Amino acid sequence: MTDLKQAGRFPLADRSVTRMGYGAMQLAGPGVFGPPKDRGAALAVLRAAVEAGVDHIDTSDFYGPHITNQLIREALHPYPRDLVIVTKVGAVRGADASWNPAQSPAELARAVHDNLRNLGLDVLDVVNLRLMGDVHAPSEGSIEAPFTALAELQRQGFIRHLGLSNATPAQVAQAQGIAKVVCVQNHYNLAHRADDVFIDDLARQGIAYVPFFPLGGFTPLQSGILSKVAARLEATPMQVALAWLLARSPNILLIPGTSSLAHLRENLTAASLALPADALSELDGIGRPAG
Numbered sequence: 001m002t003d004l005k006q007a008g009r010f011p012l013a014d015r016s017v018t019r020m021g022y023g024a025m026q027l028a029g030p031g032v033f034g035p036p037k038d039r040g041a042a043l044a045v046l047r048a049a050v051e052a053g054v055d056h057i058d059t060s061d062f063y064g065p066h067i068t069n070q071l072i073r074e075a076l077h078p079y080p081r082d083l084v085i086v087t088k089v090g091a092v093r094g095a096d097a098s099w100n101p102a103q104s105p106a107e108l109a110r111a112v113h114d115n116l117r118n119l120g121l122d123v124l125d126v127v128n129l130r131l132m133g134d135v136h137a138p139s140e141g142s143i144e145a146p147f148t149a150l151a152e153l154q155r156q157g158f159i160r161h162l163g164l165s166n167a168t169p170a171q172v173a174q175a176q177g178i179a180k181v182v183c184v185q186n187h188y189n190l191a192h193r194a195d196d197v198f199i200d201d202l203a204r205q206g207i208a209y210v211p212f213f214p215l216g217g218f219t220p221l222q223s224g225i226l227s228k229v230a231a232r233l234e235a236t237p238m239q240v241a242l243a244w245l246l247a248r249s250p251n252i253l254l255i256p257g258t259s260s261l262a263h264l265r266e267n268l269t270a271a272s273l274a275l276p277a278d279a280l281s282e283l284d285g286i287g288r289p290a291g
């Protein structure tokens with residue numbers, strides 16, 4: 001049985017969570033749209049994650065849409081007291097599976113209520129505002145209007161804590177002038193290191209950084225160096241990629257996504273994989289910005 005304790009813990013909102021969590025996006029159908037091909041397997045993955053000690057699950061009502069949250073509810077409700085469910089708002093899905101910005105106060109309120117209903121909750125633990133200036137990477141622009149609308153929903157008691165996703169440091173600073181920010185969820189992994197400086201700054205502030213696509217996302221990471229280091233440590237490349245993130249900074253919380261029980265178990269085992277200094281420095285070379 002994997003011991004997740006070895007991953008350590010970090011504060012998230014008003015609690016502390018194990019740094020090895022789970023991202024539920026892969027549970028919906030292909031393209032994160034429609035039902036999973038094997039509903040029973042999706043429910044089993046969620047239950048196995050929590051049984052193994054995962055106490056931080058990342059989701060959104062725009063996965064499916066609605067379906068991933070409904071699976072979480074069916075598998076885990078009533079939720080364990082120590083489980084933190086983090087969701088995100090700011091987009092809606094088109095009938096063609098497209099991802100479209102939805103950041104007006106009315107759209108954000110609708111999204112919060114959709115999450116509450118589909119997760120079966122009276123209040124959401126953490127809601128990230130998913131910025132959509134550029135769908136694939138953070139881009140500058142004021143977030144005052146949508147973040148103020150979410151802060152109002154928080155004041156009304158529907159949300160405990162707020163975070164941001166796909167955000168720049170300037171946008172996080174702007175949000176902090178409106179309400180407390182407890183986490184930032186951006187694209188980051190061994191090969192995609194644009195947020196290196198940002199992560200360290202958030203660590204100094206005690207704010208959790210939650211990389212999405214920790215394994216490379218829809219196209220899992222491939223690297224000769226990663227494979228070589230993994231073979232030497234008798235681990236898999238995905239385990240080494242996760243262990244590298246755990247070693248990278250104490251404020252990094254992992255939410256690797258999978259629809260497979262075997263992959264879930266493989267990924268959770270990375271909690272106890274300590275990377276020796278020579279492996280860390282080889283891995284650092286994969287995505288370190290040039291210069």
Ligand SMILES: NC(=O)c1ccc[n+]([C@@H]2O[C@H](COP(=O)([O-])OP(=O)(O)OC[C@H]3O[C@@H](n4cnc5c(N)ncnc54)[C@H](OP(=O)(O)O)[C@@H]3O)[C@@H](O)[C@H]2O)c1
Pocket residue numbers: 022023024025026058059088130165166185186211212213214215216217218219220238239255256257258259260262263264266267
């Ligand atoms: N804020 C945002 O904009 C945003 C964007 C994307 C994701 N997210 C969140 O971040 C979480 C993680 O991202 P992600 O799920 O997209 O990507 P990921 O964790 O980087 O990788 C998931 C992909 O890797 C595969 N995989 C997982 N474990 C594996 C293993 N041990 N061996 C081989 N392949 C493996 C999965 O396929 P199988 O299902 O076959 O295992 C899936 O294709 C999501 O679940 C979601 O909660 C947030």
